[in-house]
Amino acid sequence: MVLTQRNIVTRTWGSSVGKKSVMAVTGVIFLLFVITHMIGNLKIFFGQETFDAYSEHLRTLGAEIFGYGGVLWIIRVVLIASVLLHMAAAFSLWYRAKRARPVGYQHRSPQGSYAARTMRWGGVIILLFVIWHILDLTTGTVNPDPAGGAYEKLVASFDRPVVAIFYIVAMVALSFHISHGLWSAVQTLGGNSAVRQHSLKAFSVTVGVVIAVGFAIIPLSVMFGLVR
Amino acid sequence: MKLTLRVWRQKNADTKGKMVKYHLDDVDEDMSFLEMLDVLNEKLTLDDEDPVSFDHDCREGICGSCAMVINGVPHGPQKNTTTCQLHMRHFSDGDTIDVEPWRARAFPVIKDLVTDRSAFDQIIQSGGYVSVNTGSAPDAHATPVDKVSADDAFDAATCIGCGACVAACPNGSSMLFTAAKVTHLGLLPQGQPERATRAINMLAKQDELDFGGCTNVGACAEVCPKGIPLASISRLNHDVLGATLSGARAD
Numbered sequence: 091m092v093l094t095q096r097n098i099v100t101r102t103w104g105s106s107v108g109k110k111s112v113m114a115v116t117g118v119i120f121l122l123f124v125i126t127h128m129i130g131n132l133k134i135f136f137g138q139e140t141f142d143a144y145s146e147h148l149r150t151l152g153a154e155i156f157g158y159g160g161v162l163w164i165i166r167v168v169l170i171a172s173v174l175l176h177m178a179a180a181f182s183l184w185y186r187a188k189r190a191r192p193v194g195y196q197h198r199s200p201q202g203s204y205a206a207r208t209m210r211w212g213g214v215i216i217l218l219f220v221i222w223h224i225l226d227l228t229t230g231t232v233n234p235d236p237a238g239g240a241y242e243k244l245v246a247s248f249d250r251p252v253v254a255i256f257y258i259v260a261m262v263a264l265s266f267h268i269s270h271g272l273w274s275a276v277q278t279l280g281g282n283s284a285v286r287q288h289s290l291k292a293f294s295v296t297v298g299v300v301i302a303v304g305f306a307i308i309p310l311s312v313m314f315g316l317v318r
Numbered sequence: 319m320k321l322t323l324r325v326w327r328q329k330n331a332d333t334k335g336k337m338v339k340y341h342l343d344d345v346d347e348d349m350s351f352l353e354m355l356d357v358l359n360e361k362l363t364l365d366d367e368d369p370v371s372f373d374h375d376c377r378e379g380i381c382g383s384c385a386m387v388i389n390g391v392p393h394g395p396q397k398n399t400t401t402c403q404l405h406m407r408h409f410s411d412g413d414t415i416d417v418e419p420w421r422a423r424a425f426p427v428i429k430d431l432v433t434d435r436s437a438f439d440q441i442i443q444s445g446g447y448v449s450v451n452t453g454s455a456p457d458a459h460a461t462p463v464d465k466v467s468a469d470d471a472f473d474a475a476t477c478i479g480c481g482a483c484v485a486a487c488p489n490g491s492s493m494l495f496t497a498a499k500v501t502h503l504g505l506l507p508q509g510q511p512e513r514a515t516r517a518i519n520m521l522a523k524q525d526e527l528d529f530g531g532c533t534n535v536g537a538c539a540e541v542c543p544k545g546i547p548l549a550s551i552s553r554l555n556h557d558v559l560g561a562t563l564s565g566a567r568a569d
Contacts, residue, residue, distance in 0.1 A: 102562055106531030187488065196416060277552045280560070284550075
């Protein structure tokens, strides 16, 4: 029984709510990262020089203490650890859900929001996108201009309409994921109440939409020639 | 009105079931859903067929027995209504209605629409109570309870333990049921001493019984005949995480 386990890690990981709380906390870490990332990206509209300077600044940030790119690597390690924990908890709960209903319904009439019901596959789509995204714009492996700077790589990538559209689709998936994930995280961490429910959901949808628009505006701008 | 029913027929727990089609020609719109099934069963009995087994008791919406999924929705299309209080006027002449049992590993089918829901009793046994010393009854107002807490606790106490939340949940989770009990007892002063261990024990029992984990989809609250709010799950989470962090233990 849970009560006899004194170790806080096994106590947390050992219950379904504990696993959900891990997903909630790691989800909040992603959300903070995504918002920062979006604000950084929007510097593209201030021109190549500003954008490349920002990219360089990310690497020199705190370099006196952590070395060149040190802070970036710390962020990356935290994010990778968060992804692994988030996925481990998600797959564990996914398996538990499959196990909980061995025989399904003949007549299916799904309840609950679309965003909530597509969290799992939506998460898989986002993961696949992130892998592509890193190969494309961080390492440049699948970028047409791998030797270019941050600005050149971005423009070269979005000059391929298929890639730009895939990016936008992924942002729609991200938007759904956040619009359920944010309020769900608050609920999981015990911060929801019947009075707060509606405003909390509305806030989460707003955050999801703002983030999707903030990211998708860049490939759209490249496609329509606003950013060259 | 004329109806076509497709009902889940299953001889016992060990056999495979299937949907079987029945036609009813003379259904009164003022019948309840269960009375409509009674009519079907009378017809089946006269035809020397095995009548459809289903659970029912009070037929006034407070016992939580009449568990069935109607057209994919536990307790059918009417909000805040149990199957026994659902009337045939909410269907139209010529409709085909699918009737299935609750589907969850923790609620195995015994026969036709009857499921074994004793898993809920086990969750209650693991913490859904308040320990009190026996003796003379205390003065009614010896322990003050503020109005909001009393109201919210009472709202949660209206849970009839029917299991519709589990049946509707895409994860097969019983979180809304457990949350209703934890809210009901945890909001009242009498429930405070056991609040931390109650939440953690009831959740552990629910996990152990192979109910799924909650992903806050909200299907449970949509079908709940008593309107238990989805946010009550947040209170359960709050108590569970608080107990986990503070290291609550029974010994």
